[in-house]
Amino acid sequence: MxxxxxxxxxxxxxxxxxxxxxxxxxxxxxxxxxxxxxxxxxxxxxxxxxxxxxxxxxxxxxxxxxxxxxxxxxxxxxxxxxxxxxxxxxxxxxxxxxxxxxxxxxSGTINPHLPRLGSLQIVDLSENNLSGSIPQEFFQQCGSLRAVSFAKNKLTGKVPDSLTSCSSLATLNFSSNQLYGELPSGIWYLRGLQSLDLSNNLLEGEVPEGIQDLYDLKELNLQKNRFSGRLPGDIGGCLLLKSLDFSDNFLSGRLPESMKRLSSCISLSLKGNSFTGGIPDWIGELKNLEMLDLSANRFSGWIPRSIGNLDSLSSLNLSRNQFTGNLPESMSNCIKLLSLDISHNHLSGHLPSWIFKMGLQNIYLTESSFTRRGNPSSLTSMPASYHGLQVLDLSSNSFSGNLPSTVGGLSSLQVFNMSTNNISGAIPVSIGELKSLYILDLSHNKLNGSIPSDLEGLISLGELKLQKNFLSGRIPAQIEKCSSLTSLNLSHNKLTGSIPSAIANLTNLQHIDLSWNELSGSLPKELTNLSHLFSFNVSYNHLHGELPVGGFFNSISPSSISANPMLCGSVVNHSCPSVHPKPIVLNPNSSGSNSGTSSQNRRHKKVILSISALIAISAAAFITIGVVAVTVLNVHVRYSMSRSAAPFTFSGGEDYSCSPQNDPKCGKLVMFSGDAEFANDAHNILNKDNEIGRGGFGVVYHTVLRDGRSVAIKKLTISSLIKSQEDFEEEVKKLGKMRHQNLVALEGYYWTSSLHLLIYEYLSKGSLHKLLHDENSRDILSWRRRFKIILGMAKGLAHLHQTNIIHYNLKSTNVLIDCSGEPKIGDFGLVKLLPMLDHCVLSSKIQSALGYMAPEFACRTVKITEKCDVYGFGILVLEVVTGKRPVEYMEDDVIVLCDMVRGALEKGKVEQCVDVRLLGNFAAEEAIPVIKLGLICASQVPSNRPDMAEVINILELIQCPSEGQEELA
The missing domain is CATH 3.80.10.10 (Ribonuclease Inhibitor)
Structure with missing residues (x-):
């Protein structure tokens, strides 16, 4: 052939x-x-x-x-x-x-031979997924290299010593990697260097002297590392330096005097260190400074008058230090200043009048102790109109008096924070003119009067905080015009009247706190429409009636509605009284002649009898209808389940070739990216031969689309519980937008009235459960791969929690592994396809995996939060490290993984906590803290468990830098 x-x-x-x-x-x-x-x-x-x-x-x-x-x-x-x-x-x-x-x-490592191209001048490999260390060979033959950037990758290891021989380099950028160790001693031999960026790494030690030899250096960025000690004393020799950033390190001591020679410097940031002493007078000689950030240090003393010489300054941040005295009048000469932050210091005196005359856009003076000496300051110095101001934060001072009635003149204001002062009087109605305002915080003051209905003008408002004042009157219904509102706090006031149902129209609301007022009436049923609601507190009021049923209110904490004795519902363990029609009783001795008494009495008895009979008949009919309805529903559920369990055929039952426009029963296939169709044998895709997994939500099958793409199809077996098609599609489309390297991507769905399919990306390596427990698997996970899986699961789960999604069903069969060994969490968000169920129903219908279920599922009074996922994650960590199932049945015993690991760890027998296939080949300095982290996450008390963002930080601290170079086979 x-x-x-x-x-x-x-x-x-x-x-x-x-x-x-x-x-x-x-x-x-x-x-x-x-x-x-x-x-x-x-x-x-x-x-x-x-x-x-x-x-x-x-x-x-x-x-x-x-x-x-x-x-x-x-x-x-x-x-x-x-x-x-x-x-x-x-x-x-x-x-x-x-x-x-x-x-x-x-991906992969940096090719060390690239510089062999003798004419190569510029190499930019930034913002990729390169790993491993920077090869020494790369810079041993650097030839004519002028600019090299490896920024924003996953590089580890040290800065190579060979770098110091590349005298032709002008630009070097290794930022945003995981490089560690000290700077090479000859780093300043790069005489032609103009820009050096090593920020966002794990570099440590002292910054070496000798930097003055870099005559051409214009940009130096070493922020967000672990450098310690003092700044190089000769740094002032870099006369052309325009940008200098040592922020967020562990540097200390005083500023070296040589810095006064940096007259070309435009940007100077030293924030987040431990520098001491005062700001030296020579700061005024840096005439070209446009940005000066000395925040979050230990500077003290008075702010020098010479700072007023910086007439090019546009941003000044001296916050979180120990400065005393007042702001120098000379600062009024900083005519280009746009942003001023002197918050969290020990300043005293009155608020300078010039501060509102300079055209500032951002003013942060919170907790600066103004007016600590002398009489309390009023706000009369605030201007009647100020079109450039965007942020005004005067919180946590001692301001008194009323808010100016002209506050509406601050037309560009986006943040207005006057909290924790002594401001009294009413909220001015002109505040409704602030169309750009996003945050209004007047909490912790002495405001009185009512909440003005003019607030309806705040069309951009996202947060309204008026708690802890003396406000009275009703909550204005006009608040519904603030359609962007996400947080509403009116607690600890004297508000009366009912809660307006108009609040339910604020569909973006996430937090509502109306506690500690004198509100009455019932809670509007429409509040269940607030689908983004995360917290709701109306405790300590005079509310009555039945709690809303559905949505957030099915899992509301009892403490959020406490001290309202007339509220009723299952959450407060107070059943609502049944409402029955009152019987009509006619008085036989009412007006009428004696002769007609007997006949009238007979008529009365008939009326009473007929009404009683009607009530009895109605009650019997109601019961009968209920029994019939339940029977019909049971039949319908069995019928739906039998249909959903039937083979997926597109001929006969579900015609794939039909038109959704012409036939409402036709199946609807939707792909989120591009068009796709099932292959010719699509009617067989749900056959037993194609099954690759089963779970609480349904069965998973593998198939191939017409374009050759492999996908996994989940046939939902909870069809009888699923919402309407409209709600189903809305929720599925939200899940389809969830994209993260550690989440299984939902690529589309298929809908009919009796069959619901979800189409996912297909991961050929299968589940974590298979890799750990399948006896036929030849793929033995190394410690490095296991650590990568644990960290990846944490990142995926953290992303879910950031988007307010609780998984509910975390287990090793729901964690899939891609071809690069990266874990991907599946089955997330599927609970949102169901009507709101209480957590007992969830635990019985959905969370069926033994050993992963958080203990709060068994307690009706404990609110289910993201911490139930953290518990499941903790069990998964122990499963990955030990290679054992959460619960294992022996011949005469049952071993609970969590208890076994805790006991072995307490006895110092670490080898019993690690998979036997890893013994002698794992990093104990990583394994032990990882095991402890797993036990903490699996704590019986939800409040003792960390959140997933904290878990990621801990894991990244645990990870040994030297281990990062190991190949992930």
């Missing part, structure tokens, strides 16, 4: 040979780029113009050639969504000067 191979296939097959001896049909540049492309994934077909049959690549997308030599001089593929490894094929581009591959998804 004659076999036919395409030229492209032959090229890929023999590419390694061609690299040694290139065919005459291809020049080196075409060959090198085609080999480079062959190792890539190009989902958006950005490289479709790259054709191996072309004689030259000069017309290819992203390729630039030298017009004289016709050789490739630049390869710029920024933001092309490419993935894969950076192949050695690029080494054939001998005339390449610029290599820029930023903002892609390249």
């Amino acid at each position: 004659k076999m036919h191979f395409t030229p492209h296939f032959l090229f890929l097959l023999f590419a390694p040979i061609l690299l040694v001896s290139a065919d005459s049909a291809f020049n080196d540049d075409v060959l090198g780029l085609i080999v480079f492309k062959a190792a890539l994934r190009d989902p958006n077909s950005k490289l479709s113009t790259w054709n191996e049959d072309d004689d030259t690549p000069c017309n290819w997308v992203g390729v630039k050639c030298d017009p004289t030599t016709n050789r490739v001089s630049a390869l710029v593929l920024d933001g092309f969504s490419l993935s894969g490894h950076i192949d050695r094929g690029l080494l054939r581009l001998q005339c390449l000067q610029v290599l820029s591959l930023s903002r892609n998804n390249f």
